[in-house]
Amino acid sequence: MDGIHDLGGKQGFGTVRYTLDAPAFHAAWEVRANSLYAHAVRLGLFNMDEYRHAIERMDARHYLSASYYERSLTSLASLCVEKGLVTREELEQRAQGRFPLAAESAPGRTNLPGRERFAPGDRVRVRADYVAGHVRMPGYIRGKAGVVVSESPRYPFPDAHAHGVPADDEPTYDVRFRSEDLWPHSSDTALVHVGVFQSYLERID
Amino acid sequence: MTTPDHVDERVAPMEQRVDAIQALLDERGLKASEAVEELSRLAQEEWLPRNGARVVAKAWVDPAFRARLLADGRLAVAELGLAMPKHHRRLVVLENTPKIHNVICCTLCSCTAFTLIGLPPDWYKDLDYRARIVRESRTVLREMGLDLPADIELRVWDTTADTRYLVLPTQPAETIGWSEERLAGLVSRDALIGVARL
Secondary structure (H helix, E strand, O other): OOOOOOOOOOOOOOOOOOOOOOOOOOOHHHHHHHHHHHHHHHHOOOOHHHHHHHHHOOOHHHHHHOOHHHHHHHHHHHHHHHOOOOOHHHHHHHHOOEOOOOOOOOOOOOOOOOOOOOOOOOEEEEOOOOOOOOOOOOHHHOOOEEEEEEEEEEEOOHHHHOOOOOOOOEEEEEEEEEHHHHOOOOOOOOEEEEEEEHHHEEEOO | OEEOOEEOOOEOOHHHHHHHHHHHHHHOOOOHHHHHHHHHHHHHHHOOHHHHHHHHHHHHHOHHHHHHHHHOHHHHHHHOOOOOOOOOOEEEEEEOEOOEEEEEEOOOOOOOOHHHHOOOOHHHHOHHHHHHOOOOHHHHHHHOOOOOOOOOEEEEEEOOOOEEEEEEOOOOHHHOOOOHHHHHOOOOHHHHHOOOOO
């Protein structure tokens, strides 16, 4: 989905609030929130793609105003409700207030037909797909051309894995893009490498 | 949720929301509170940047290890007893040189090799870094205190799949001959991410 989470290349953001030795956690509840979601994944209550997608399904205003671990907790609670483990009413009664959850999910999709195996040095283009459900193609590479740098082992296909849709595992390719191709006349010069699933790619002859 | 136009004061505070889900999972027999103790300890005492620092120091002093690390990061760090989660099926180690600088990010969420680098610092997960590092890389690094000479090629790695990245910084010349342990003490988390050079 073209959600608010897909931030790469968006303009209007400010100076990174960087400090040396910046902490990972700011409060004890954040450590608990992180542990609870990790526990749920370990138990197999949901997988990492479902977890990431539930974060993406948060209301855009909520996503932008929430802290990182609030997003994490919202995903955990939303999936526990969607899987029938708890109800929203129970959550709100216990929390003594509103407990905002993620919006409903759109359907997922399986691997794309005609996937090709690529080798380092191959020129590829990212398919110009618009996907309603979960997808791990950042919008800034949609339709863009790059060069394959390497191939990974096979991973579950996120577009399916986040939705319980059957699919084959497939490799990702580290694809090198030139920032000038991604944002012509509007970026600092760099090579931007993105891990791109095989289904998202087509060969350029 | 709070926006300038709409303040909802009935939303439960975070602490109470965490309590609610933890208690309900406990009641379902899922032993959430026990797991919180164990996983919180791992997150705060085991998954620390010192792990990645050990890897870097070893690579600096042992060329054969360095070669194995660059060929298959996951296998090589296992030699040091360092584990990665099952779903991190590949570790790519990115070698800085005097002419190449690597920096990692996750524009879609917060993915990192957290068992080696530590759980990511706040700024790594924040909106500004995620939005800007891929497009305004040199400017952002400069703002963060790393002013790269113009002749250094900059490579940004966006962690969009379950392959994980670790930057192998260049060893400062004045530290040649130091012990592995002393070298490990030099390597900061921010150098493993690539927003600092040593």
